[in-house]
Amino acid sequence: MTTDAALRAPLHRWRRRARLLPKGWDNAVGQVLMMIVSLICVFPVYWMIVTSLRPENEIFSSALWSDAVSLDNYAYALGTMPMVRMLVNTFTVSLVVTPVQLLTGILAGYAFARWRFRGAGFLFGAIALTWLVPLQVVMIPNYLLVARMGMIDSLGALILPHVASAFAIMLLAQAMRSFPSEVIEAARMDGATHAHILWQLIVPNLRGTLAPLAILIFITTWNEYFWPLLLTRSPENSVVQIGLQMFITAEGTQWGPLMAASTMASLPILLIYLVLQRQVIASFMKSGLR
C-alpha cells in the first residue's frame, strides 16, 4: 500500500502540473517529444542513405547533403560482388527457415504441452539448455556433420541447422499450455484427433503468437553471419551479411559501397517493418528483445 502510494505521488504531481498548462498543450508537448525521438531514430538510416550517395572523397564530410550526389557506390557494390544473388540467397534461406522452424516448433510445442510421457520434463529441460549454448560452440561439430554430408557451400547447409530452435519450441509450448484445456477436452469428446485439435483448434487461435515469432525467425535468419561465413566458399552461394563484410578490411572500409549495399540489404527488413509494424513491435515485446 505504502509502495503504491509512493509510486502514485509523482504521477499526481505530474497531472497537477499538466493541468496548469493551457488545454491541449500537454498533448502538443508529447507530440513534439515523440517527433524528436523519431528523428533521432531515423537519422542513422538517413545517414546511411546519404553516405551511399556521396563520392569517395566526401565520405567523411559532416554535411547533411552532398552537392555531388551519384549512384556510383550502388554501381560499384553491384559490380564488385553478386549483391542481387546474395539478396536472393538470403531471402530464400529466411523464407524456408521461417515456416520450417514454425512447423517443428508447433509439433514439438504441442507434444510437450498436451502429451504426458516419460522423460518429458528432462527432454524439455535439455532443449531449454541448448538455448543457452552459443552458436559458436556448436559451429564446428555442425560443420563436420555438414562436411560429411557433402553439403559445404550450399544453401541447404545454411538452412539445415535452423530447422528447429529451442526458442520456438519453448515459446509455443508455453503458449499451448495456456490454451484452455476445457476446449480441448470438449473437442476430444466430440472425437477430434490430435491433428484436428492442433491444426483446426489451437493453431488458428495462436496467430497472435505465431505471427511475431515468424517475424523474429525471419529477421534472425536474415542477420545470420557466422554460420554462412564458415560454410560458404563462393560469393554466389553466400548471403548478404557476408557481402557487407567484404567492404570492411584491415586496409580500410569502403564506406560508400558499404552503405549502398547496406541500404539494399535493409530494404526487405524495412518493408517488413512498414507492412507489419504492429506485429514486429509485439514480437519484440513478447521475446523481451529490443
Next chain:
Amino acid sequence: MKTILIASTIALSATMAGAQTIPQEVTEPVTITFYNYNLSSAGGGADATRKMIAEFEALNPLIKVEGVPVPAQDITAHVQADIVAGQPVDVAQITFPNLGYLAENFGAKALEDMIAPAELEAHFEGMVPNGLELGRIAGKAYGLAYTFSTPVLFYNADIFREAGLDPEQPPRTWSELRTAAEAVAEKTDHLPLATGIYGPTALDWLMLGSLNSAGGSVMNDDRTELTFADPQGVMAIETMRDLAQNELMGNMSIMAQMEGMASGNTAMYLQSSAVQGYLVVGAKDNFEPRTAAMPAFDGYPVKPSNSGAALMTFSTDPAKQRASWELMKYLTSKRGYTVITSEIGYLPLRPEIVNDPEYLADWAAANPLLQPNLEQLSDMTPYRPLPGPNYLQIVISMMDAMEMATFGDDDDVAGQLSSAQERLQRMMP
C-alpha cells in the same frame, strides 16, 4: 642390438618420408583450394587475386584453382575445421602471427620436405633474404612470404605547413616526431599523432618493430622466454607514454585512426604501408599525403617489422602438393609481385622488379609514396610468431598490458610490464 636396428630403421624411414619430394610435374587434371583473404574484400585485392589465378590457370591448364574468400581473422579457424573434417585446404594465405601455430600443430608441409633443393634454390633466387626468413619456423620454410608490408609514417603535408613544419623534412626519430607533434598541437586543431601500434585488432606486429628498434625484443632468440619487460622495452613504452600523457598521441581503434588520417584530421600516422591506397583515396582533393620511414629511437638503428601473410600448403596428396607448389611459385614470381604491388598495395619480395621496365618501373615512378617502404626493406627484422597453443592469448594480454602502461594512470611502466611478463611466461610452452 635388435632394438637399435629397429629404431634406426624407423628413424631412417621417417627421414626418407620427410625428405620425399613430389612429382616433377602435374600430369592429370587436379583441382586445388586456395583460402585467400584478399578475395574476401570487395575491390582491388580481390580483382588482382582473381587475375593472378586466371593467369596461372591459363599457363597450367591441368590445374584448377578454387579461390575461397575467407576474412584474414577467420582463416586459421577455417583451416583447423577443414583438417578436422578430413578435407585439408591445399594452399592458404596465413597471417604471420598464426604461422607458427599452424606449422607446429596442424601438419603444414615444410617446403624442404616436398621440393628438391635445387628447385627451391632456383625459386628463392632474387628474393629478399629477410622476406624469406618470414616463413621459416625452426629452420624450415613452412610459409612463403606473399603479401607483406612494413610500417611507414604517413603525414599530412598541409597540416605540417599550418604548424610551421617543413614537409620536406619529416621526423626521422621519435624525438623529432615529438617536437613535430608539439608544434601541431600548439598551432592547429588537429590530432598530432596516431599509431597502429595500439588498438583492439592491432596484435603485436608493429609493437614488435618498435621494441626491436629500441634495442629490445618480445622474446629471446630461441622463442622460450618473454623479454618485453627488459629495460629497452620499457624505454620504448615510456616514449609512447610520454606522447600519450601529453595528449600528442590519440588512443583509438585502428579504424578510427585510419579514418582520422584519411579525413585530414590527423597530422601523422604510423601504420602498415598496406593502408596507403585507402589514405590516398580520402586525401584526393582534400590534402597532400606523404610518407616517411618508420622513426628510429635516438642512438639505435631502426628495425621495421612486417605485417601481412605467407602462403602455406596443407595438401597431403602428392599431385595436389605439386599443383600447390606451382601456384605458390607463380604468386611469388616477378609477375605475381608486379600484380601484388601495383594492384593490391603490398611490397615486392623481389626488389629487382622495381627498376625493371618489364615489371614495376613505370608504376614505381608514378607512385613515390612507396619509396620509403622499399628503402627500409633491407633493414626489416622478420616477424617471429610466439610459440605454443596459447600464442594468441599471450599476444593479446601483452598488448593489453602495454596499452595500459601507455594510456593508463599508473606511471610505473617497468612494474606493469614486468608483472605482465611474469604472468604470461607461465603460458609459454
